[in-house]
Amino acid sequence: MINRLVIFGATGDLSARYLLPALVALRAEGHLGDRFQLTGASREDWDSERYRAWVTEQIDRHGGHHPADAKAAIAGTARYQRADVTDPADLASVIAGEGPVAVYLALPPALFPRVVTALHQAGLPAGSRIVLEKPFGEDLAGAQQLNQLLADLLPEQAVFRVDHFLAMTTVQNVLGSRLANRVLEPIWNSTHIAEVDIVWDETLALEGRAGYYDTVGALKDMVQNHLLQLLCLVAMEPPLTLGERDLRDRKVDVLRSVRLLTEDDVVRRTRRARYLAGRIADHDVPAYVDEEGVNPQRRIETYAEVELELDSWRWSGTTFRLRSGKALRADRKEVAVRFRSVPHLPFGHSGEPRPNVLRFGLEPEGLTLDLTGIGAHTNTLAPLSLTARMEPPHLPAYGRLLLDVLTGDPAMSIRGDEAEEAWRVLTPVLSAWERDLVPLEEYPAGSDGPPPRPYGSGQQRRGDLLHAEAAPPGGAP
Known part of the structure; x- marks a missing residue:
């Protein structure tokens, strides 16, 4: 199981409303241990302290009726790096660390090709995974181009094109x-x-x-x-x-x-x-x-x-x-x-x-x-x-999706x-x-x-x- 999750677009609505509450639910159900680490990356000029305060606020607003210690654990593990998600040097700094990482692109789909290209240049650790929200491309030609970029970056089983309906x-x-x-x-x-x-x-x-x-x-x-x-x-x-x-x-x-x-x-x-x-x-x-x-x-x-x-x-x-x-x-x-x-x-x-x-x-x-x-x-x-x-x-839809990503089960992804x-x-x-x-x-x-x-x-x-x-x-x- 991967214990590092990086969210690009970490201060956006998707992260606030769905990803953070999902992580709290996973922690409350015992799926995430003390080794788990959350890294947020976005363009806001924040530091980790301000990001943790924002995470706490969003969890309190959207995190549901989970134990306070589960909420505190997710907020406490969070760190933040300001980054241009299309800059390979910035991305290399964000994903640096020990072991594989799961990278979640909580970004406008139009940015996917540029971000995937930058990740390829930055170099993902062996065993890493990448998560993309729909739509996958803007048309058939765009989907084919994006799939080729992803194939150059990671094996198909490590690419999670998620659709929360399936969960x-x-x-x-x-x-x-x-x-x-x-x-x-x-x-x-x-x-x-x-x-x-x-x-x-x-x-x-x-x-x-x-x-x-x-x-x-x-x-x-x-x-x-x-x-x-x-x-x-x-x-x-x-x-x-x-x-x-x-x-x-x-x-x-x-x-x-x-x-x-x-x-x-x-x-x-x-x-x-x-x-x-x-x-x-x-x-x-x-x-x-x-x-x-x-x-x-x-x-x-x-x-x-x-x-x-x-x-x-x-x-x-x-x-x-x-x-x-x-x-x-x-x-x-x-x-x-x-x-x-x-x-x-x-x-x-x-x-x-x-x-x-x-x-x-x-x-x-x-x-x-x-x-x-x-x-x-x-x-x-x-x-x-x-x-x-x-x-x-027991788990919200995004909780099930994230669990599949972290454990490496792509059956319910596209x-x-x-x-x-x-x-x-x-x-x-x-x-x-x-x-x-x-x-x-x-x-x-x-x-x-x-x-x-x-x-x-x-x-x-x-x-x-x-x-x-x-x-x-x-x-x-």
Whole structure:
């Protein structure tokens, strides 16, 4: 296990809100001992004393209900070095020390190539590891270039392209539910499953993130990584083991099977939009283009929806719909697996049955199965829901990710070819959107998103009906 962690961008929001609380949780659970050392590096002209005071403040604010001694231990081990993260000499000074080091790039992704190049010139100790946040590159060519730089620096097993969604308990329970229950795996295919909706709708608006968000938008920020990762776990073939090779091979197979969208497909099967001024709960929200730091000329979307199909024996004929939106009326964060209707109903004119939907609630975490049963009157159909709540995990998602990094288990990180395949899937969408083949629609903040649009013989697209479903956020009945 590596006992030295260096965070580049150590005074940023990612470090304050997620990495420091994760380290406290690891210490409280006994995963970090007295030998562990935290080094922060950033451009602020601080010394170690001031950094430790800042770490203590952030841990008190975001660190949760962990023992005081665990919080004090993490703050007490912290030291700080001012550094230009693109300067090899500065980086050599920061990573100097005894034994291997885990280097976490809590930085804007645009800096990754320059930082990785500088690390190569600085020389990492043998056995070291590097951690990168999404997105991995800005497009397919950028991902390929970054992967080559990383390959020159470290072996693939030492590169952790982390996606905290993969460490969420319910996300991992997608695999558990499928692979450990005989009742599900035999029907986990297109014969029985009509559609899978992978949704991350949130009431949060920009929240001061224009510096990052206005360069990427919803498609790159959520769909290209988080939601495609969920698609992989839902659609993958059962792996021989959950080891890094078997698991990641099967995820890559899913991405390779995604049928590339033609220009006509992109026009018909994708949507993009951004929010106008509106009201969410008890507060007013300005239009996206009026948010501080936004450049309206970029035409960045805050809502993205993509329908995909997989060319495989298991999934031919099933629609996978990936959608994410900001500043919406309600939070809805789930994977909803919608089963096909039964071939015959012996109930006369008792009404249509409720579709069977298995919902994996992501936030809050939970599991719900929507069924149809017999109501109070004989032969009358009535909706029925079975709900399970997940036990709170001992470690937060970032705690599990950091533990994997420090212990050297890359199974739940993203392999280089997997990152490239994800960009391949969305390249036709990015290209068509850049050429305005798909209109940039608008929706009021606090609404259900862009209004329904005609489809086929005047009917709404199935994706336009997602907001109208009865289940509230998180998969509760």
